[in-house]
Amino acid sequence: MKVLLVAECREGKVLGNIYELMGFAEETKSEAVLFLVGNENDLPHFSGKLYLGDVETCKEYNPDTHKQLLLQVFEKEQPDLIVFSHSSYGWDLAPRIANSLKLCQISEVVDLDDDGYIVPACNAKLRRRVKNATEKVVLTLQAGAFNAIEPGEETPETIAIETKQQSQVVFEGYEEAEQGGVDLTKANVIVSAGRGIGKPENVSMIKELAESLGGEYGASRPVVDSEWVEHNRQVGTTGQSVTPKLYVACGISGAIQHLAGMKKSEFIVAINTDKDAPIGEVADVLVVADLKQFVPALTEKIKAVI
Amino acid sequence: MNFELTEEQSLIRNMVREFAEEEVAPTAAIRDEEERFDRALMFDKLGELGLTGIVFPEEYGGAGADYISYAIAVEELSRVCASTGVTLSAHHSLCANPIFLFGTEEQKQHYLTPLATGEKMGAFGLTEPSAGSDAGGTKTTAVEDGDEWILNGTKIFITNGGEAETYVVLARTDKNAEKHHGISAFIIEKGSPGFSFGKKEKKMGIRSSPTMELVFENCRIPKSNMLGEEGHGFKVAMKTLDGGRIGIAAQALGIAQGAFDIAVDYAKERQQFNMAIARFQGVQFQLADMATQIEASRLLIYSAAYKASNGISYSNASAMAKLMASETAMKVTTQAVQILGGYGYTRDFPVERMMRDAKITEIYEGTSEIQRIVIGAGLTR
Amino acid sequence: MKILVCIKQVPDMESKFKIDSDSKWYETADLVWRMNEYDEYGVEQAVQLKEQQGDSDVTVLCIGSDRVKETMKKALAMGCDRGVHVVDDAIFAKSPQEIASIIADFSKDKSFDCIFTGMQSQDRGSGQVGVLLAEMLNLPSVTTIVDFSYDDGITKVKRELEGGIKALVSVKGPAVFTCQLGLNTPRYPTLPNIMKAKKKELLSVPVADLLHVESNQETAEIFFPEKKSGGLILEGEPADLADELLKILKEKTTVLS
Numbered sequence: 001m002k003v004l005l006v007a008e009c010r011e012g013k014v015l016g017n018i019y020e021l022m023g024f025a026e027e028t029k030s031e032a033v034l035f036l037v038g039n040e041n042d043l044p045h046f047s048g049k050l051y052l053g054d055v056e057t058c059k060e061y062n063p064d065t066h067k068q069l070l071l072q073v074f075e076k077e078q079p080d081l082i083v084f085s086h087s088s089y090g091w092d093l094a095p096r097i098a099n100s101l102k103l104c105q106i107s108e109v110v111d112l113d114d115d116g117y118i119v120p121a122c123n124a125k126l127r128r129r130v131k132n133a134t135e136k137v138v139l140t141l142q143a144g145a146f147n148a149i150e151p152g153e154e155t156p157e158t159i160a161i162e163t164k165q166q167s168q169v170v171f172e173g174y175e176e177a178e179q180g181g182v183d184l185t186k187a188n189v190i191v192s193a194g195r196g197i198g199k200p201e202n203v204s205m206i207k208e209l210a211e212s213l214g215g216e217y218g219a220s221r222p223v224v225d226s227e228w229v230e231h232n233r234q235v236g237t238t239g240q241s242v243t244p245k246l247y248v249a250c251g252i253s254g255a256i257q258h259l260a261g262m263k264k265s266e267f268i269v270a271i272n273t274d275k276d277a278p279i280g281e282v283a284d285v286l287v288v289a290d291l292k293q294f295v296p297a298l299t300e301k302i303k304a305v306i
Numbered sequence: 307m308n309f310e311l312t313e314e315q316s317l318i319r320n321m322v323r324e325f326a327e328e329e330v331a332p333t334a335a336i337r338d339e340e341e342r343f344d345r346a347l348m349f350d351k352l353g354e355l356g357l358t359g360i361v362f363p364e365e366y367g368g369a370g371a372d373y374i375s376y377a378i379a380v381e382e383l384s385r386v387c388a389s390t391g392v393t394l395s396a397h398h399s400l401c402a403n404p405i406f407l408f409g410t411e412e413q414k415q416h417y418l419t420p421l422a423t424g425e426k427m428g429a430f431g432l433t434e435p436s437a438g439s440d441a442g443g444t445k446t447t448a449v450e451d452g453d454e455w456i457l458n459g460t461k462i463f464i465t466n467g468g469e470a471e472t473y474v475v476l477a478r479t480d481k482n483a484e485k486h487h488g489i490s491a492f493i494i495e496k497g498s499p500g501f502s503f504g505k506k507e508k509k510m511g512i513r514s515s516p517t518m519e520l521v522f523e524n525c526r527i528p529k530s531n532m533l534g535e536e537g538h539g540f541k542v543a544m545k546t547l548d549g550g551r552i553g554i555a556a557q558a559l560g561i562a563q564g565a566f567d568i569a570v571d572y573a574k575e576r577q578q579f580n581m582a583i584a585r586f587q588g589v590q591f592q593l594a595d596m597a598t599q600i601e602a603s604r605l606l607i608y609s610a611a612y613k614a615s616n617g618i619s620y621s622n623a624s625a626m627a628k629l630m631a632s633e634t635a636m637k638v639t640t641q642a643v644q645i646l647g648g649y650g651y652t653r654d655f656p657v658e659r660m661m662r663d664a665k666i667t668e669i670y671e672g673t674s675e676i677q678r679i680v681i682g683a684g685l686t687r
Numbered sequence: 688m689k690i691l692v693c694i695k696q697v698p699d700m701e702s703k704f705k706i707d708s709d710s711k712w713y714e715t716a717d718l719v720w721r722m723n724e725y726d727e728y729g730v731e732q733a734v735q736l737k738e739q740q741g742d743s744d745v746t747v748l749c750i751g752s753d754r755v756k757e758t759m760k761k762a763l764a765m766g767c768d769r770g771v772h773v774v775d776d777a778i779f780a781k782s783p784q785e786i787a788s789i790i791a792d793f794s795k796d797k798s799f800d801c802i803f804t805g806m807q808s809q810d811r812g813s814g815q816v817g818v819l820l821a822e823m824l825n826l827p828s829v830t831t832i833v834d835f836s837y838d839d840g841i842t843k844v845k846r847e848l849e850g851g852i853k854a855l856v857s858v859k860g861p862a863v864f865t866c867q868l869g870l871n872t873p874r875y876p877t878l879p880n881i882m883k884a885k886k887k888e889l890l891s892v893p894v895a896d897l898l899h900v901e902s903n904q905e906t907a908e909i910f911f912p913e914k915k916s917g918g919l920i921l922e923g924e925p926a927d928l929a930d931e932l933l934k935i936l937k938e939k940t941t942v943l944s
Contacts, residue, residue: 010848061846061854064827086814088848091806092830095818098784104903105783107813116907122810123700126713129908133901144941168827168858175845175853189942213942221654237654238335246942256576257654267940269932275920281577283918285935293925301929305943317760317881320721325875356878369878379878 196251353424
C-alpha cells in the first residue's frame, strides 16, 4: 500500500505531527511519500520522496493553492491513501481533496482493522467502524492516536512543485494566543491542588506542572477556602465542572463534591500518599508518592520532552 | 384530550431551562447565603426574554402565551432557584394580573405595559400583622380627600417589596361595611408621598427573594389609582390569588423536580456496600414515590392552567394544584436530603436549600389549610 | 443579503446512549434532542449579520425526520426568517458527501451571499459538510471561525488553530464559513419570538428531490469503547515514577504531542 502523508508548516517551521503520520505508515506497513508546503531549510527527517511547495509564494494557509499542489502530487504518485492530521490544516484541506478526487473521506481515525477505520462518535462516548466504498481514501488521523516514530537524521529527496492557482481565501497573518482570564472548562489539561499540598507556597509547584503541560491549574474546595488559590479555579460542585483531556489531582483525597466536578475527564492521574484515597476510584493512574518530591521531578521530565 | 406540550410550550421549556441552568443556577447558592436579590439577573433578564408578561396580550407588551407556558417558566426557574421563581410569580400573577383583570384601559396602558415588558417590577400587598389568611381583617385604611386617596397602615411579608416599582394594595375604604365588603384595591407607585419600607425579613428559605414591610403614613395617591370598583377589593384579592396559586404550585413543582433530579443522579453514582445506592430497593421505592407525586402535581397544575387560559372556572383546580404541589415539594426535598445523607445536609449540595425553600410554598398565597377550606367549600356549596 | 444557515439536530451529549439493535447507530428513543452546539453559533452569526445589514433574509435548513422541526423552530425563534426541512428518516446513514450534495442541490440556484454551518456535528463529528458544500458550489470556504466581520462584500474572519493561535483570513464575495464554539454568544429565543416563529414559513422537501449521489462510505458498526481497565497503582522512587507516568501519558493521552 502506498500512502501520501501531508505535513504541515507553521510560521516557517515543519510541525511534529508528521511523525505520527509516519507512525501510521509504519503501522500499516505502507510505502510513504510526503507532501509539504513549507521551507527547504526546515524539512522533516525522512528517507524518501518529499514534494515541496514553497511557503513564501503559496502562504501557510491558502486552501485553493495547497489543493492544486496536492492534486498534482496525487496525479503523479497515485497513492492508496492520502493521510492528514485531524488538525485545523487537515480538516480544512482534506474535504477539498476528497471532493476533487471523488474519494471517500474518513475523519479523525483513531484505529483501523481489517473491517474498517475506527472513529469516535458522540463526544468520544461511542466508536464507529467505517467502511470506505471508494478504493482510494482520504484520512485524517486523531492527534496522538498513532504513535509517532522517533525522527532520525535523514533528509528527504525533495521534488519542488508549484502552481499558478491563486486562492480565493487570503491569508493575512497570525494572531498570538491571548493571555489572562481563566476558563477551566476550556482547558485541555488541568492540574489541581488539594489539601495534601500542605502549604500555600507549594501552589507554585502545581502551577509549574500545569504550565509544562500547556494547561491550567485548579484547586479543590479546602485550598480555595484557605485562599491559597482564587475561587474561579475551584473544581467541584461549588466550583466548576470540568472535562479536560488530562486531569492531574495532586494531594486531593477525592471528596464526592470534588469528584462530581472532574470525574468525566478523559484521563485522570492522582498523586497521593494514601493508596486507598477515594480519588483512586476515578483515577486511571494513582501515583503513590509524596507530591513535593514527585511533582517537580515530573515537571522536569515533561519539560525535557516537550 | 392531549397530554403533550405544544411546540411553543416545549420551546419555552427548553429556553427557560437553558437560561436557568446557565445563568441562574451558578449563583443560586451564594445569593441564598448572602440573602442577596440580583435584580439584573432575577428580573431584568426575565424581561429581556419576554417572561415578565407571558399571558398578557401583545398590545400590553405581553407575549400572548398561555398559562401552561407561564407555569413552565416558573417551574424551570424554580428548579434551580426558587427565589427567582417567586420573583416572577409575584410580579406576574399578583401585580400585573389584577391590573389586567380589573384595570381600566388607561390603567392597563400606564401600569400593565411597563410591567409586562419588564421595565417595572410588581408586588402585591395583602397580608397585615393581623390579617393573613383572613383577608377580611384588613386594617389598612384608605380615605377620600378631594382628588386623592390617603392610605394609612402596614403590610407585611411582601414578596418583591422594596425592589418593585408598582404595588397592588388592599385597603379598607368603608369602616362600617361588613368585613369583606368595605375593602378596595389600589395601584401604588414606589416613591408616592408617605409610602416607605419597613424591615426586611430574615427567612428560612427563598432568601435571595426580598420580603419587606410596606408602610403607609398618610400616603397620598391619585383617585384614579383605585383598581376595580370601590368595595370590590376582596373579589380582586381572591381572583388574584386564584392565579397566584398556579404560580406558587409551579414554583413548588420546580423545587421538587430540582431536588429529585439531584437525588437520582446521586443515587446512581453513590457507592455503598460495593454498589450504587440506586440499586437498593429501599432507595428505588423512595424515588418511585417522589416521581409519582411530582408527575401528579404537574398534571394538576397544567390542568388548572389550561382552565385559566380557556375561561373555565379554576379556583378549585388551582387550590388543588397548589395544595398537592407544595406538600409534594416538602416531601420530595426532605427525601432528597435523606438520599444524599450527610452530604445532603451540607451546603455543598443544593438539596438543603431546596428543602428550606419548599416550606414556604405550604404557607404563602394561602396555607395548605386555607387551600383545603377553598376546596372543601367548593365541594359542599 | 441572502443568508443560509445549516443546522443539525443531535442528542444531548449527556444522554445515556444505547446501541441500536442492528449495531449501526445509537438508539434514538428516549433521548433529549437539541440543536448541534456548533450550529447555534452559526444561527447567531447569521442573525447578527442580518441585523447588521438590514434588508436581509436568513434561511435555516435542516435534514431529518419530523422530529427536527422543533430544533428548526428554535432557529426561527432566534431570528431566522424561513425554514427548509429536508425530510429524511435515515439521515444517520448518510455520508458527509451525501449531506453536502443535498444542501448544494438545494442552494445551487438560490445565490446565497453567505452560508454558515457548524464546524462539525457533535454526534458524527466528521467536520466535512461545510467544506464539501462550498467545493460543490464552487465557493470559497473557511473552517473553524472564531471571529467574523463583514463590510461591503469583504468578510474578515479568524480561524482557530492549535494552541490558541489564530489565523487572520479575508474572503471577497459569497462564501461558506464553518463555526467554532465561542464565535459569538448565541441568544436565547425570547418568548415573543417563540410565539412569532409559529407563523414563519417552514417548507418541506423530500430528500429524494435533492439527493443524486451514491454514498461513498458506510457505518459498519457502532460500539462502546473499552471500559477503563481500572485504576493502575504506581509505587516506587519519585524519579522512576515520573518516567513511568510519562510513558503512560504518551501512550494513553494526546497532551504530550
